[in-house]
Amino acid sequence: MRLSLTVNGEARVLELDPRTTLLDMLREHLRLTGSKKGCDHGQCGACTVLVEGRRLYSCLSLAVMHEGEAVTTIEGIGGKDALHPMQRAFLRHDGFQCGYCTPGQICSAIAVLEEMAAGRPSHATEDLEAAPPLTDAELRERMSGNLCRCAAYPNIIAAIREVAGA
Amino acid sequence: MRPFTYERAESPEQAARAAAETPGARFIAGGTNLIDLMKHGIETPPHLIDVTRIGLDRIEETAEGGLRIGAMVRNADLAADMRVRRDYPVLARALLAGASGQLRNKATTGGNLLQRTRCLYFYDGITPCNKRRPGSGCAAIGGVNRMHVIVGASDHCIATHPSDMAVALSALDARVETVNGGGATRTIALADFYRLPGDRPEQETVLAPGELITAVTLPAPVEGAQLYRKVRDRASYAFALVSIAAIIRREGRAIAEARLAFGGIAPKPWRVEAAEAALTGSDGGRAAADAAADAILADAEGRGENDFKLPLLRRVLATVLGEAMAR
Numbered sequence: 001m002r003l004s005l006t007v008n009g010e011a012r013v014l015e016l017d018p019r020t021t022l023l024d025m026l027r028e029h030l031r032l033t034g035s036k037k038g039c040d041h042g043q044c045g046a047c048t049v050l051v052e053g054r055r056l057y058s059c060l061s062l063a064v065m066h067e068g069e070a071v072t073t074i075e076g077i078g079g080k081d082a083l084h085p086m087q088r089a090f091l092r093h094d095g096f097q098c099g100y101c102t103p104g105q106i107c108s109a110i111a112v113l114e115e116m117a118a119g120r121p122s123h124a125t126e127d128l129e130a131a132p133p134l135t136d137a138e139l140r141e142r143m144s145g146n147l148c149r150c151a152a153y154p155n156i157i158a159a160i161r162e163v164a165g166a
Numbered sequence: 167m168r169p170f171t172y173e174r175a176e177s178p179e180q181a182a183r184a185a186a187e188t189p190g191a192r193f194i195a196g197g198t199n200l201i202d203l204m205k206h207g208i209e210t211p212p213h214l215i216d217v218t219r220i221g222l223d224r225i226e227e228t229a230e231g232g233l234r235i236g237a238m239v240r241n242a243d244l245a246a247d248m249r250v251r252r253d254y255p256v257l258a259r260a261l262l263a264g265a266s267g268q269l270r271n272k273a274t275t276g277g278n279l280l281q282r283t284r285c286l287y288f289y290d291g292i293t294p295c296n297k298r299r300p301g302s303g304c305a306a307i308g309g310v311n312r313m314h315v316i317v318g319a320s321d322h323c324i325a326t327h328p329s330d331m332a333v334a335l336s337a338l339d340a341r342v343e344t345v346n347g348g349g350a351t352r353t354i355a356l357a358d359f360y361r362l363p364g365d366r367p368e369q370e371t372v373l374a375p376g377e378l379i380t381a382v383t384l385p386a387p388v389e390g391a392q393l394y395r396k397v398r399d400r401a402s403y404a405f406a407l408v409s410i411a412a413i414i415r416r417e418g419r420a421i422a423e424a425r426l427a428f429g430g431i432a433p434k435p436w437r438v439e440a441a442e443a444a445l446t447g448s449d450g451g452r453a454a455a456d457a458a459a460d461a462i463l464a465d466a467e468g469r470g471e472n473d474f475k476l477p478l479l480r481r482v483l484a485t486v487l488g489e490a491m492a493r
Contacts, residue, residue, distance in 0.1 A: 017169075018171070018172040018214070019167045019169065021201070040205065041202050042198055042268075042269060045266070048268055054242075055267060055268050055271060056268050056269075056271050056272045057198070057268045057272070060197060060198045060201050060202060060269075060272070061201070061272070062172075062194070062197060062201065062214075064172055064216075065174075065194070065197070065216055065218060067174070108267070108268065112267065115267065118246075119246075120246040121245065121246065121251060121262060122262055122267075123259075123262040123402060125262075128255050128259070129248070129251055129252055141401075141402050144266055144267075144401075144402035144403040145265075145266025145267050145268045145269065145403055
């Protein structure tokens with residue numbers, strides 16, 4: 001099937017088997033290997049990317065369902081020469097060990113702060129009708145869909161807090 | 167993944183018509199469960215009908231003062247809707263207790279209702295499972311059953327329904343609207359939507375093949391404290407061992423009306439009228455909670471590893487009632 005979409009600001013046209021997941025499209029067809037295949041079943045978060053600004057698991061997404069949409073991967077968020085503030089914060093706070101989950105963690109963390117700025121509640125939010133506070137409990141809950149088997153969690157939270165200015 | 171053909175529908179009626187014309191076709195929306203099951207070879211649809219661009223993505227107020235939630239409304243958006251947070255907090259809480267931020271961004275209202283059990287034997291693709299291969303038996307009976315049901319089981323299946331959202335919708339007396347391939351619509355009370363496993367555990371709902379969920383409607387908001395309490399193996403991003411959606415309306419120090427729905431214990435969201443009746447007029451204290459728990463657990467059966475769910479349910483119910491009465 002023919003698919004047109006935008007990846008990291010660049011228009012792309014591909015010919016894909018409908019079985020191709022968004023993750024496999026990124027990694028195998030576009031050679032954007034920043035997004036990682038951890039579990040491939042929506043349980044680890046290593047494949048997290050932004051689609052139309054929202055974070056999702058690219059492994060549980062069929063590429064053909066994203067016709068016309070805009071996808072942002074870690075490569076589009078920043079690189080060696082122009083790091084995103086979240087990437088700089090992860091470096092500064094040592095928010096990783098092996099680094100395999102990191103692209104997904106960073107994509108997710110950027111979206112988390114946007115969701116909080118938009119006033120979206122979480123399981124940790126005590127008052128559903130108020131703006132959620134920037135607490136560790138909120139950040140840990142909101143980042144629970146990204147596992148880190150090196151358990152860099154405290155440093156990941158510190159990095160996110162720094163970017164949030166909290 | 168088995169090969170399949172794919173089409174993108176443009177309207178609910180067109181999607182339902184396409185499903186009627188293609189045996190074995192499945193609708194796909196968020197896909198967070200279906201794609202996973204297809205990777206495992208448990209679902210093998212020859213044709214997928216993408217329903218993400220058929221509209222149905224709005225939350226609208228009904229003439230009766232309730233809400234009509236389009237089937238394509240994402241779980242994250244439903245939980246963030248201020249009307250839901252203010253008037254139906256039990257639903258917002260249940261949604262936020264389920265899955266992860268990434269999944270809730272994709273999962274839809276209709277799809278959430280139709281997600282399949284996470285029973286390990288259903289998922290492993292090898293062992294006997296009457297849901298996966300009707301007539302093959304049930305490996306969970308006598309097997310690893312920590313996550314399995316304590317009520318509503320049959321000799322053919324002891325799998326739980328995994329949804330948190332559906333538990334809250336059950337307490338809220340929600341209704342499900344559908345359209346079929348002929349364009350006919352109908353409304354099904356959530357209480358009538360799911361089937362018990364009986365001897366056909368592969369038939370999980372009353373939907374006919376090709377029937378498409380178009381919306382879920384909520385009645386006008388009810389008074390009372392609304393709580394959702396979920397107990398699970400980790401603090402986040404895990405399925406319920408026991409969950410309770412409670413709506414408790416007080417008059418003075420007595421309960422005037424109680425609605426309780428349970429997750430993690432049954433093949434469908436579980437409500438027990440006798441338990442709700444046992445609470446009416448009570449003070450919601452320990453004795454009342456025990457009487458309600460007795461009614462829920464009257465026919466309950468542990469299977470060894472899940473025996474703990476019986477006392478757990480009793481304690482969680484007492485805690486929830488205590489919180490409701492303190493509000």
